[in-house]
Amino acid sequence: MKFPRYVKVLISVLFSMLALVLVVLFVDIQLLNPAEYSIQWLLFGVSSALFLANYIFRSARFREFLTGEVSHRSLLGVSLVHGALNYFFPLKMGELSFPLLSRFFLGRTLLESGAALILCRILDLFLVLALFVLVLFVWDGSHRLLVDLGLSDTGIVWVALSIAFGIGVVSIVLFHKRFGLHQRVLAKVSNVSGFGVRMLVRLAIVTSLIWCCILGNFYFLAACLGYQIPLAAMVMVSVVMTPLSLIPVQGFANVGTFELAWVSGLVLFGFSNNESLEIAIKVHILLTIQVIAMLGLGALLLAAGKLGDRYA
Secondary structure, X not given: OOOOHHHHHHHHHHHHXXXXXXXXXXXXXXXXXXHHOOOOHHHHHHHHHHHHHHHXXXXXXXXXXXXXXXXXXXXXXHHHHHHHHHHHOHHHHHHHHHHHHHHHHHXXXXXXXXXXXXXXXXXXXXXXXXXXXXXXXHOHHHHHHHHHOOOOHHHHHHHHHHHHHHHHHHHHHHHHHXXXXXXXXXXXXXXXXXXXXXXXXXXXXXXXXXXXXXXXXHHHHHHHOOOOOOHHHHHHHHHHHHHHOOOOOOOXXXXXHHHHHHHHHHHOOOOOXXXXXXXXXXXXXXXXXXXXXXXXXXXXXXXXXXXXXXXX
């Protein structure tokens, strides 16, 4: 049964409200006040720098799929605003902002920018799957469990690849249903100029740098609050968060799904439920502050680009 869009939005609103009610009822209310946090500002600055670098690399990756001359300043502004809207809007409706912003500020067609966005999301998906396979070898718990089941190291590799393949198939199906990979878009994708080995290498490097920045941002956000979390746990959190970002109940500003991903990932690495939830809430609040700041920066860059074009 296919639900109308407004029903999905209503479900997202109710999901966000339910998550907030549960937090208020079962969590210390001081956790919601960042003024009460003991923050190491140097580490928070490192986290914010990585957060900005993430979008600089994202704009560079978008540039690979756009033809002709593109203003780097305006493209970075589009990437920042798109990222913020995608963070705040439910059901990933913020994804629609990239083609619209690209058309207004970059002069690109909806088809070209939409194809670029789809390709970038597919690259992110495969990178997350690669990280998932990697973390299976880093996390001692999974290795011990598989050995106890009688699997050899070769068998563990096949199990990891099979799980990654299964997640990939499910994610691509969900991606297809959500964004509709129509023939027109596929035709546009297949005609991207210069799509060769060198471009693939550049895309692989830039995508890897993007996710290094994302994981580093998470790591230093937790570290600035005094929590020492293994990078492998950050990878597991990202792996859990990726399919959750595609489900219809994703709430406003990822309320609920963000906490679920963090608690699920951290519990696997030995953190208690209460400590995992506390970390998730604090990190989520600081991340939201970063997103608001980047939204303001993106708006300034877009405004500066428009003024520059007017007086050029």
